[in-house]
Amino acid sequence: MLKRNGVLLTILFALGVTVMSVSYTFYQLYQTNRTKHNDNLFGKYALISQIYHTFLLKQISLPIFETNLAMYDLYPIEREAQYRHITKYAVLLKENGISAIELNRNSVPVAPYQSLVANHIHASMLQYQGKIYFWIQSARFSILLEDRSSAPYSFLNLFYSYATILTIILLSFGLIIHRLSPLRRLRRQIASFGEGDMGVSFHISGQDEIALIANELETTQNKIRALIDSRTLFLRNIMHELKTPIAKGRIVTTMVIDPKQQARFMSIFERLEGLITEFALIEEVSSGAQSQEKKAEFRLLDLIDEAIDMGLIEPESVHREVDGSVMIEANFRLFATAIKNMIDNAIKYSPTKTMSIRMEDDIIVFSNYGDPLTKPLSYYVEAFTKDHPTKDSFGLGLYIVNAILMEHGYCLAYERREDENCFLFVPNKRINLRGKVYKK
Numbered sequence: 001m002l003k004r005n006g007v008l009l010t011i012l013f014a015l016g017v018t019v020m021s022v023s024y025t026f027y028q029l030y031q032t033n034r035t036k037h038n039d040n041l042f043g044k045y046a047l048i049s050q051i052y053h054t055f056l057l058k059q060i061s062l063p064i065f066e067t068n069l070a071m072y073d074l075y076p077i078e079r080e081a082q083y084r085h086i087t088k089y090a091v092l093l094k095e096n097g098i099s100a101i102e103l104n105r106n107s108v109p110v111a112p113y114q115s116l117v118a119n120h121i122h123a124s125m126l127q128y129q130g131k132i133y134f135w136i137q138s139a140r141f142s143i144l145l146e147d148r149s150s151a152p153y154s155f156l157n158l159f160y161s162y163a164t165i166l167t168i169i170l171l172s173f174g175l176i177i178h179r180l181s182p183l184r185r186l187r188r189q190i191a192s193f194g195e196g197d198m199g200v201s202f203h204i205s206g207q208d209e210i211a212l213i214a215n216e217l218e219t220t221q222n223k224i225r226a227l228i229d230s231r232t233l234f235l236r237n238i239m240h241e242l243k244t245p246i247a248k249g250r251i252v253t254t255m256v257i258d259p260k261q262q263a264r265f266m267s268i269f270e271r272l273e274g275l276i277t278e279f280a281l282i283e284e285v286s287s288g289a290q291s292q293e294k295k296a297e298f299r300l301l302d303l304i305d306e307a308i309d310m311g312l313i314e315p316e317s318v319h320r321e322v323d324g325s326v327m328i329e330a331n332f333r334l335f336a337t338a339i340k341n342m343i344d345n346a347i348k349y350s351p352t353k354t355m356s357i358r359m360e361d362d363i364i365v366f367s368n369y370g371d372p373l374t375k376p377l378s379y380y381v382e383a384f385t386k387d388h389p390t391k392d393s394f395g396l397g398l399y400i401v402n403a404i405l406m407e408h409g410y411c412l413a414y415e416r417r418e419d420e421n422c423f424l425f426v427p428n429k430r431i432n433l434r435g436k437v438y439k440k
Contacts, residue, residue, distance in 0.1 A: 007180065007183070008177070008180070011173065011176060011177060011180070014173075015169070015170075015173045018169055018173075019166065019169065019170075022162070022165060022166065022169065023162075023166075026158065026161075026162040029158060030155055030158055033153070033155075033158065034153045034155070037153040038093045038094050038125065038153065039094070041093075041125060041132060041147070041150050042093070042094045042096070042123075042125050044072065044074075044134065044147070044150075047072070048069070048072075048074065048123065048134055048136060048145065049121050049123055049136060051065065051068050051069065052065075052121065052136050052138075052143065069145060072147075072149070073147060073148040073149035073150075074134065074145045074146070074147055074148075075145065075146050075148060076143050076144065076145055076146075077133075077144040077145070077146060083144050086126065086128050086133060086144060087126070087135060087144060089128065090126035090127060090128035090133060091126065091127045091128065092124060092125075092126060093125045093126065093127050093132075093152075094124070094125045095122070095123065095124040095125070096122075096123055120138065120139065121136060121137070121138050122136075122137045122138070123135070123136050123137075124137075127152045130151070130152060131146060131147075131148075131151075131152075132146075132147040132150045132151065132152060133145060133146055133147065134147060179208070179210075180210075182204055182210050182211075182214065183210060186202065186204075186210070186213075186214055186217075189201075189202055190202075190217070193221065198221075198225055198228070200221075201218065202214045202215070202217040202218040202221060203215060203218045235280075235283060239276060239280065242272070242276055243273070243276065246269050246272050246273055246276075249265070249269050250266065250269045253265040253266050253269065281337065281400055295329050295330055295331055295408075296329065296330075296332070297327045297328065297329050298327065298328055298329075298330060298332055298335075299324065299325075299326065299327060299328075300322050300326040300327070300328050300359070300364070301320065301322055301324055301326070303328060303330070303332065303335055303336050303339055304318070304320060304322070304339055304357060306332070306336040307336045307337070307339035307340035307343055308340075308343065310336060310337065310340045311340040311343060311344055313340075313343055313344070313347065316354075317343075317347050317353060317354050317355065318343055318347075318354075318355060318356070318357065319354065319355070319356035319357070320356070320357050320358075321356060321357065321358035321359070322357060322358065322359055323359065326359055329408075330408050331407075331408070334404050334407070334408075335404065335408060337400070337404065338400070338401045338404040338405060338425075339357075341397040341398070341400055341401045342366045342401060342423055343355060343357075343366070344397060345397050345398065345423075346366055346367070346368040346421075346423070347368070349368070349370050349371075349421075350368040350369055350370045351369065351370060352368075352369055354368070355367065355368040356368070360424075362427055362430070363424050363425065363426050363427070363430065364424065364425035365422050365423070365424050365425075366422070366423045366424075366425075367417075367420045367421065367422045367423075368420065368421055369419050369420060369421075370421055372416045372421060373414060373416075373421065377412065377413070377414040380398045381398045381399055381401075381402040381412060382399060398412070405425060409427060409428050410425045410426060410427055410428065411426050411428060412424070412425065412426075413426050
């Protein structure tokens with residue numbers, strides 16, 4: 001699944017990385033701006049502390065003290081309950097402490113040194129219900145001031161910028177995925193075409209790269225369809241043209257007086273008819289026409305019985321050691337043809353003219369007594385190859401068997417077991433990477 005959607009997963013991964021990077025960048029920007037804003041606001045604390053310290057030293061009266069604060073839009077909270085509530089529940093934004101000696105470096109020292117040391121001032125900047133407060137404390141006195149000229153830091157402008165950029169990114173990636181969506185449709189169409197659906201259309205409107213590729217596939221498909229139609233027409237015509245003279249020849253053969261000559265001519269025409277039949281089957285298997293026919297589950301015994309009937313084989317020549325419950329998913333006619341060819345070969349090359357069929361796990365075994373193969377199995381599955389020349393064979397039996405098995409997810413294997421030749425129909429899942437059959 002991951003491999004099939006590799007491009008989509010790569011795009012989604014890039015989208016995730018981009019969104020996280022942008023989010024982290026804006027978060028850091030938010031933290032920096034918020035800190036800078038609070039630092040700028042907290043710059044007032046030195047001025048407030050100086051005014052407050054002057055008041056503590058009795059250099060100015062209370063009305064003048066409040067007037068000086070009002071000049072900077074700073075108003076004391078006089079209600080005790082409100083004072084306690086705000087100092088208890090407000091959010092601390094920043095705090096600092098400064099000694100009276102440091103304050104007096106920038107003011108005129110009037111009080112004795114001992115008084116200056118005792119007056120340590122602690123300033124805190126608080127936020128409560130959208131307002132900024134300065135809480136000034138000392139050992140002798142404390143005051144809470146509302147700053148009406150300042151407001152807490154607002155992240156709305158930064159948030160709008162972040163939302164705008166994020167929207168642009170999401171729309172861009174959405175557009176990319178939308179533009180790539182025809183690839184998934186194209187993949188399904190190609191798979192259908194590969195399975196034999198010649199009516200599928202690859203055409204896509206547009207001038208982008210995907211549309212150009214799809215339209216090229218459409219052109220190629222039309223050429224392939226024309227070739228297949230031409231090939232089908234040619235084969236039908238040639239089959240018809242060949243079978244007609246063969247049928248006439250067989251009729252004429254019956255008029256031959258000499259029995260030997262009659263039998264010879266009849267044998268020739270039967271061989272020609274058999275060759276045409278095998279060629280037709282090879283064409284069907286190699287063209288993939290049978291792949292359009294639905295496969296179903298059938299009992300192996302029924303397939304064997306059909307093969308015996310197709311080959312006009314004596315049932316006594318075939319020993320069946322197969323349980324009646326064994327099921328095979330197959331194209332009934334083709335798989336029965338493969339079994340028929342295996343039975344024909346086994347009986348033909350056996351001195352006893354008998355053979356046996358049995359199951360070993362999920363492997364179908366065809367065995368007979370006889371001489372071992374003189375060449376590798378790969379030699380015999382090629383067309384027109386056979387060990388012992390005979391007028392009854394064209395060397396196409398195992399070639400057809402191998403082609404049918406490949407379409408059904410099986411492979412043909414051979415083993416020599418003592419005096420027996422064993423041909424095996426092995427499911428592909430039982431073949432390891434080295435091409436050997438492994439046992440359960």
